[in-house]
Amino acid sequence: MWIVNKLLWLLLLWGGFAVNLYAQQMEVKDFRKLSRPWLGKRTYSIDKKSATLDFFTEEEGFTFLADAKIPVEPQAGEGCITLLLPHKTRFVQVNHPKHGTLVWKVPKKYLKRKKHYQAVLQVCSADEEFRLKEQWVVFRISPRNAMVRVDSTLVSTRNGEASFYLPLGKHPYKVESPFYRAVEDSFSLDETARKVIELELQPVYSYLTVSAPWEEAEILVDGNRIGSGEATSGRLMAGNHRVEVIHDSGLACCRYVSLGEVEKKHVVFVAKDFSVPDRKVIFAAEENRIADSIPSDSAVVSSVVPVDDSVRLAAPVRIMTPAPDISILLNREVIGTGEWQGELPFGDYALQTRKDSLESTVTWLSVRDNRMKEINLAVPQIAYGMLNIQSNVTDAEVWVNEEKKGYTPCIVKYLPAGIRCKVTLRKYGYKEVSEYIIPPKNNIMDITIRLKKK
Structure with a gap:
């Protein structure tokens, strides 16, 4: 038993x-x-x-x-x-x-x-070897504000670095940043070690220097003022750019300039570039004696007038806006509200609308014959900018003008350019920090705000 x-x-x-x-x-x-x-x-x-x-x-x-x-x-x-x-x-x-x-x-x-x-x-099975199914990949990129897309995930780099925890195997990626050449490639992850990808994007921006024959002449590139007399633009992408020189509140000359990648070009305007074909012209800034001969409805819009008043070199023009309370700008001068009708001498004119400190994009009017010209202008619009907001603390709440926009690090889009906004970071256990920022026009600004523990 x-x-x-x-x-x-x-x-x-x-x-x-x-x-x-x-x-x-x-x-x-x-x-x-x-x-x-x-x-x-x-x-x-x-x-x-x-x-x-x-x-x-x-x-x-x-x-x-x-x-x-x-x-x-x-x-x-x-x-x-x-x-x-x-x-x-x-x-x-x-x-x-x-x-x-x-x-x-x-x-x-x-x-x-x-x-x-x-x-x-x-x-963990006793008869099977344990294998990793996912692995880290770390991107180290210059410039520091680049955007990284891996598979279908898009993130902004934080201080030039971005990390992903991905399944083993092959993954496509794309790295891009404004004014730099984008890089597209792929990488493979295995279980041996994390993968580090270091990239230095090649710049493709160009610069344009413009010289005018008068020190007081305003210089604009693509509708943006860059200075007077002689000035150099900011970063420009390769392609065609419109260059204007405005003298004595009138559009004096305009031309298109082609820029290649990483090119620095110097454009020089001389006095003869400002003449109008097939007629003799003079500038009011150089001779005041013609002031009495300028018609009252055109004196505010053009500084170029014919010497021989017997030759009719003007055309009837009607300019309309979407609403009666919107101002009409011709060569940056207000000539009416809602609608304007009159005659303009032959030449090129920059038309815009304005309301409550907002302006529309430029509409160009070319007067070359005596036929009636009718122009419908657009509504004044806001120019926008972007903020790339980073911090020493991740996942801090980002508030712009007391409106929650996301968590650090993040990019805030569609902020009115040139208008000061309040950026606030909040996170439990840290002191709230606020800064006042003016977003740039059609560009991105890097902002780093540090949080301190309570």
Whole structure:
């Protein structure tokens, strides 16, 4: 009889050893309870009658028992299994047909209803080598404000660096920044080590220097004033650019200049460039004696008049705006509101609308014959700029003029250019910091705001 009892004990011990051996193939790690931010909204779901537990795992085929006796139906998600467990569950039994059974004791006593928990359910088979499924790739880029797109994810670099945690294999990417040549390529990730990609984008911007024959003459490139007399533009992309020289409040000369990539070009205007074909002209700034001969309705719009008044070199023009309270600008001078009709001498004219400190883009009018000209102008618009906001703290709330725009690091678009705005960063545990910024016109500005702990 004692031999039979001894055999039974041996069988029980072997069964317990086998269960523990299987249990070693599964492990629960990184258990935590989700908590709501202080004075913030809950960002996770809860169940009023049950405790919610997320197991992160890539395996399938699990079954679960609460306190080793109550079956629990798992809700499968992408890389996650969600369990609704009874209140005060102390143990969770995990069963798998291949990896065996694991009885996991809940840390800190038990699971409570209306609470949400998370943990990693790690599976390791004794006859299979553990392999990584994801790997880090780090981009180090110059210039520091570049945008990086990997697969379909687009991020802005933070201090010239961007990191991605991606599945192993091949991934396409594109790196771009204003005024720099974009780089498109691909990389492959393996489980040996993270991949570091260092890129220095090649600049493609150009500069244009313009010299006028008069020091007081205003110089504009693509409708933007760059100076007077002689001036150099800011960064320009390759292509055609419109260059204008305005003298004595009149459009004196206009031409298109072609720029190549990384080119610095110097354009010099001389006095003869400002003459009108087939007629003799003089400039009011050079001879005041013609002031009496200029018609009253054209004196404010042109400083170029014919010497021989017997020759009619003018055309009837009608200029209309979308609303009666919108001002009409001709060569930057206000000539009427809502609608203007009169005669203009032959020449080229810059037309715009203005209302409440806003102006439309320039509409060009060329008067070359005596036929009637009718122009419909656009509504005044706001020029926009962008802010690339970064901080020493990630995920800090970004507020612009008391409107939430996102979390650091982020790019805020469509901000009125030239108008001061208030940028505020907020994060629990840190002092709130605000700065006043003036966004640039049609460009991006890098802003770094440092937060300090309370």
